[in-house]
Amino acid sequence: MNKHVELQDLGFKDYKETWDYQEQLFRGIVDTKIKNRHQETQLETGNYFLFVEHPHVYTLGKSGDASNLLLNERQLAEKGAVFYKINRGGDITYHGPGQIVGYPxxxxxxxxxxxxxxxxxxEEMIILTLAEYGLKATRSKGETGVWLDVDTPFARKICAMGVRxxxxxxxxxxxLNVNADLGYFDHIIPCGIRGKGVTSLNVELGVKSLDTQEVKHKLIRHFKALFNADVKG
Structure with a gap:
């Protein structure tokens, strides 16, 4: 089993370009597995962990409800945002500047x-990282992602998740919302969940902004421990 994970920080990159790149890496791994099965080879399969920051974009999972996007095409353009229906699980979410997006x-x-x-x-990787900043983050039963003050009137999501x-x-x-503009969440029903807020790490800590590279280093450290992975990049 290959536990080496290639870490790539893509910087600030268009969502569709990144999605296409993900698909390329994904397909390469799947094709190797198919070849191993059909030809009885034992070729090693790769693993990747991508960090990226996207321009303003809303994405809707394959089982999501399009009515959870509260903007029409003209309004999207006015906000400088785009919209994609994609092939992950989950409902609607927002990506944008000030957010750390991770694609393992x-x-x-x-x-x-x-x-x-x-x-x-x-989720545990996120929870452990936030604990280093003094935040007690938890899971919310039946709702994938990471939250603060679950089971209170002040429940709010700080990290959304959706995988394929x-x-x-x-x-x-x-x-993970680190220095995110939370106003963009006002234009969706985040993850299709009504009555719960969204927050960002800088807001919770009462600071203007945080060093995202520092947060990434913490995330990777916990990822390595939790997955017993050798991460290089």
């Missing part, structure tokens, strides 16, 4: 074959 593209057969465990470990998996290969991932 892993062959889970190199680690474990359990999608539920995979999602819970991604085929032949135990993953793509898409998580979006």
């Amino acid at each position: 593209i892993l062959d889970l057969e190199n680690f474990f074959t359990d999608i539920h465990k995979y999602l819970r470990l991604l 998996a085929s032949r135990w290969v993953t793509m898409h991932g998580f979006a």
